[in-house]
Amino acid sequence: MRIALDVMGGDRGPEMAIQGALAAVQERNDLHVILVGPRTLLEEQVAGHSSGWHGLRERITVQHAPEVITMDDSPVEAVRKKKEATVMVGFDLVKNGEADALVSAGNSGATMAAAIKKLGRLPGISRPGIAGFFPTVKKPVMLMDIGANVDCRPQHLYQFAVMASSCTRLLLNYDHPRIGLLSIGAETSKGNALVKETHCLLKQGPFNFIGNVEGRDVYKGDVDVVVCDGFVGNISLKISEGLAEAAMQMIKQEIMKTWRAKVGYLLIREALAGFKKQVDYAEYGGAPLLGIDGTGIICHGASNAIAIRNAIEVAANMVRNRVNEAIVHALGEYTA
Amino acid sequence: MRIALDVMGGDRGPEMAIQGALAAVQERNDLHVILVGPRTLLEEQVAGHSSGWHGLRERITVQHAPEVITMDDSPVEAVRKKKEATVMVGFDLVKNGEADALVSAGNSGATMAAAIKKLGRLPGISRPGIAGFFPTVKKPVMLMDIGANVDCRPQHLYQFAVMASSCTRLLLNYDHPRIGLLSIGAETSKGNALVKETHCLLKQGPFNFIGNVEGRDVYKGDVDVVVCDGFVGNISLKISEGLAEAAMQMIKQEIMKTWRAKVGYLLIREALAGFKKQVDYAEYGGAPLLGIDGTGIICHGASNAIAIRNAIEVAANMVRNRVNEAIVHALGEYTA
Numbered sequence: 001m002r003i004a005l006d007v008m009g010g011d012r013g014p015e016m017a018i019q020g021a022l023a024a025v026q027e028r029n030d031l032h033v034i035l036v037g038p039r040t041l042l043e044e045q046v047a048g049h050s051s052g053w054h055g056l057r058e059r060i061t062v063q064h065a066p067e068v069i070t071m072d073d074s075p076v077e078a079v080r081k082k083k084e085a086t087v088m089v090g091f092d093l094v095k096n097g098e099a100d101a102l103v104s105a106g107n108s109g110a111t112m113a114a115a116i117k118k119l120g121r122l123p124g125i126s127r128p129g130i131a132g133f134f135p136t137v138k139k140p141v142m143l144m145d146i147g148a149n150v151d152c153r154p155q156h157l158y159q160f161a162v163m164a165s166s167c168t169r170l171l172l173n174y175d176h177p178r179i180g181l182l183s184i185g186a187e188t189s190k191g192n193a194l195v196k197e198t199h200c201l202l203k204q205g206p207f208n209f210i211g212n213v214e215g216r217d218v219y220k221g222d223v224d225v226v227v228c229d230g231f232v233g234n235i236s237l238k239i240s241e242g243l244a245e246a247a248m249q250m251i252k253q254e255i256m257k258t259w260r261a262k263v264g265y266l267l268i269r270e271a272l273a274g275f276k277k278q279v280d281y282a283e284y285g286g287a288p289l290l291g292i293d294g295t296g297i298i299c300h301g302a303s304n305a306i307a308i309r310n311a312i313e314v315a316a317n318m319v320r321n322r323v324n325e326a327i328v329h330a331l332g333e334y335t336a
Numbered sequence: 337m338r339i340a341l342d343v344m345g346g347d348r349g350p351e352m353a354i355q356g357a358l359a360a361v362q363e364r365n366d367l368h369v370i371l372v373g374p375r376t377l378l379e380e381q382v383a384g385h386s387s388g389w390h391g392l393r394e395r396i397t398v399q400h401a402p403e404v405i406t407m408d409d410s411p412v413e414a415v416r417k418k419k420e421a422t423v424m425v426g427f428d429l430v431k432n433g434e435a436d437a438l439v440s441a442g443n444s445g446a447t448m449a450a451a452i453k454k455l456g457r458l459p460g461i462s463r464p465g466i467a468g469f470f471p472t473v474k475k476p477v478m479l480m481d482i483g484a485n486v487d488c489r490p491q492h493l494y495q496f497a498v499m500a501s502s503c504t505r506l507l508l509n510y511d512h513p514r515i516g517l518l519s520i521g522a523e524t525s526k527g528n529a530l531v532k533e534t535h536c537l538l539k540q541g542p543f544n545f546i547g548n549v550e551g552r553d554v555y556k557g558d559v560d561v562v563v564c565d566g567f568v569g570n571i572s573l574k575i576s577e578g579l580a581e582a583a584m585q586m587i588k589q590e591i592m593k594t595w596r597a598k599v600g601y602l603l604i605r606e607a608l609a610g611f612k613k614q615v616d617y618a619e620y621g622g623a624p625l626l627g628i629d630g631t632g633i634i635c636h637g638a639s640n641a642i643a644i645r646n647a648i649e650v651a652a653n654m655v656r657n658r659v660n661e662a663i664v665h666a667l668g669e670y671t672a
Contacts, residue, residue: 074525137585147520150528184483184570189410192486192567215574219582231528232568234520238551239572243579246555249473250614254607261607267600271590278586 001030001316004099005308006086007037007045008068009106011301017105018045020308025059027309031316032059034099036090039064065089068106071301075109079117087111091118094294101295101315103286105303111296112148112289119294122324124331127156128291129230130298131164132237133284138221142168143182146287147234154198157181157227158205162330163290164225165207170321171288171314177224179205180213182232188212194229202227206333244279248272285310288318290327295319337366337652340435341644342422343373343381344404345442347637353441354381356644361395363645367652368395370435372426375400401425404442407637411445415453423447427454430630437631437651439622441639447632448484448625455630458660460667463492464627465566466634467500468573469620474557478504479518482623483570490534493517493563494541498666499626500561501543506657507624507650513560515541516549518568524548530565538563542669580615584608621646624654626663631655 003024007017014037021033035042042062067085069078082088087106093099095118104111108130121128129145144164149156161179168177181199183191188199190212202209213223218236228236251272255261286307289296297315299307318324339360343353350373357369371378378398403421405414418424423442429435431454440447444466457464465481480500485492497515504513517535519527524535526548538545549559554572564572587608591597622643625632633651635643654660 135586137582137589150520182571184486184567184574192565195567215571215576216578216581218575219578229528231520231531232571235518235551235568236571236575238520239554239575240551240579242552242555243576244583245552246473247580247583247611247615250471251607251611253473254610254614255604257607257610261604264600264603264607268591268597268604271587271593271597271600274590274593275583275587278590279583 001319002032002034002099003312003315004034004036004063004090004093004102005312006090006102006104006106007035007042008086009104010299010303012304014041014045016303016305017308018049019305020312021060022049022056023305023309024312025056027313028316031312032061033312034061034063034093036063036065036086036093038066063089063093069110071107073107073110075107075113078107078110079113085114087114088118091115091294091296095119100319101297103297103299103308103311103315105299105301105308108147108298111298115289115292115294115296119292122291122293122328124328125159125291127152127159128289129160129163130287131167131290132233132287134218134240135279135284136219136221140172140284141218141221141224141226143218143226143228143233143236144290145228145230145233146237147230149230151231152194152229154194154201157194157198157229158201159291159331161202161205161207161209161225161227163327164227166326166330167288167290167323168224170323170326171317174224176208178210178222179207179225179227180210180217180223182215182226182228182236183212184214186212186214206330248276285314288314293324295324337655338368338370338435339648339651340370340372340399340426340429340438341648342426342438342440342442343371343378344422345440346635346639346644348640350377350381352639352641353644354385355641356648357396358385358392359641359645360648361392363649364652367648368397369648370397370399370429372399372401372422372429374402399425399429405446407443409443409446411443411449414443414446415449421450423450424454427451427630427632431455436655437633439633439635439644439647439651441635441637441644444483444634447634451625451628451630451632455628458627458629458664460664461495461627463488463495464625465496465499466623467503467626468569468623470554470576471615471620472555472557476508476620477554477557477559477562479554479562479564479569479572480626481564481566481569482573483566485566487567488530488565490530490537493530493534493565494537495627495667497538497541497543497545497561497563499663500563502662502666503624503626503659504560506659506662507653510560512544514546514558515543515561515563516546516553516559518551518562518564518572519548520550522548522550542666584612621650624650629660631660
């Protein structure tokens with residue numbers, strides 16, 4: 001299993017990516033990571049790490065890619081102009097069979113654009129999308145799309161349902177994943193024009209459609225896949241991140257008001273850290289690009305080494321479990 | 337100041353509404369509350385309370401309304417068929433000058449429909465909307481629309497900005513409220529088709545437009561008004577409610593893992609309750625209907641007495657501060 005890793009993507013620099021790669025190969029003996037980035041920079045970094053690489057060195061190799069797509073680059077332009085960028089070279093490795101998947105913490109729009117350009121779409125898929133994992137009080141839920149497609153038609157949301165259903169079944173071992181359509185009421189009549197049309201279409205799909213779900217239901221853990229357009233999905237994700245952060249701050253503000261609570265804080269600090277870990281995107285290992293003819297995982301720009309390691313793990317599991325084959329098969333069931 | 341209160345709206349029954357009314361008139365001497373509901377039921381309830389009403393009795397009166405619109409009723413049909421429903425009778429009081437505003441914890445779609453039918457729109461307003469208050473680490477932010485208009489055009493969002501700007505200035509005493517457009521990136525180029533068009537329009541408005549804001553920014557407190565369509569707004573609200581609830585459960589699950597944390601919990605319990613109070617909709621006193629020619633406040637269906645009292649307070653402040661006059665004036669500045 002060979003995973004290409006874009007070391008230039010994350011906000012925290014190549015050091016963090018390399019630490020993640022190291023952690024990943026330490027964990028699994030069958031894993032090989034190809035670091036993609038400027039050769040001189042990578043060789044310096046690798047030299048700096050050499051003492052800790054005992055026995056792992058041969059499972060971490062370097063692929064030169066001189067250009068970097070930044071967060072400020074326009075995805076379409078960047079993909080056209082920066083042909084030697086890390087994500088472009090990384091997806092070339094996947095295309096040529098030299099790597100099984102690419103992991104990047106870079107510009108997610110550009111990563112998606114590069115994937116479509118280099119690998120193309122899976123047969124029958126019109127809009128690949130990004131699937132995100134959300135923590136709940138029970139098991140994680142997959143939300144799709146979380147940002148790739150801001151203006152969607154019903155058939156796009158239908159395909160998201162097919163893809164996310166196959167993915168959660170194979171990646172998270174969910175039996176007959178429960179698919180919900182994100183709306184503002186459980187009734188079929190509730191929602192905007194897109195949702196009302198999509199509802200009818202989802203009823204006919206080869207998956208376990210349980211109807212509309214509301215924002216409140218996302219975190220209850222009684223639905224496995226939540227389908228929505230990329231605008232609504234991205235806002236849901238960011239609102240959640242913002243609230244989780246604000247909640248920790250508000251709780252601390254309240255605690256600092258009394259000595260009694262300050263003492264209590266010392267005793268529950270670990271529990272709060274446990275909660276933070278639970279809601280932390282880092283633990284959920286990045287977001288699969290679904291619908292491309294190959295495997296790509298996008299990590300949060302602020303990813304730390306654990307997040308990178310988890311994303312590599314998720315990428316490997318996507319390949320091992322042949323998620324793409326299952327998607328094409330499921331799509332065929334309907335169009336047949 | 338006379339506020340009509342729909343006692344049949346909330347999930348918790350008329351008892352809760354009456355307690356809220358009692359708390360409101362206790363707090364302010366210039367307040368009069370008109371309970372709207374079935375006369376016999378109200379008279380029974382009022383008789384049950386009589387001991388606690390010392391000196392307040394004359395500031396709480398009863399208006400008979402025999403019908404009730406339930407949460408399951410279709411707003412349009414209910415407003416057409418149930419002419420004697422509490423919200424219909426309540427808005428009649430406002431229309432006839434017998435009340436200054438109506439507060440209801442009932443079916444929000446029906447309350448909006450009844451308001452439009454009985455009071456009409458403010459001159460120049462094409463789509464009245466519902467404005468919601470969200471807590472942040474700093475001051476509350478107003479989000480509009482939170483559910484009345486699921487499919488919007490740019491000019492509707494423009495009018496939401498005008499209305500919410502006037503409302504936060506007068507109701508929350510925000511100087512030059514900062515207006516943000518909810519999107520998936522700060523750049524003008526980011527967002528769906530609706531948001532991109534709206535961005536251009538908001539730049540021309542008679543308010544302090546600070547550009548696109550992301551979901552993450554909502555809870556930071558660096559924006560005073562967040563503009564979005566009612567579909568996105570409602571999902572933002574419900575996702576937040578769901579996550580806040582799930583967060584409390586997750587924190588408790590973590591705390592129950594060790595004795596040390598359990599002891600700590602006893603010491604921080606009050607701080608957690610303080611946090612819960614902060615995020616609790618109850619403290620934010622309901623959601624103003626903006627754009628109708630009169631004053632109406634919608635409360636959460638699960639409202640307790642404190643929420644009802646706060647909503648009555650907000651209704652009175654809307655009237656005192658002549659929010660509607662300010663809206664019409666601000667709208668004129670642009671169309672002139």
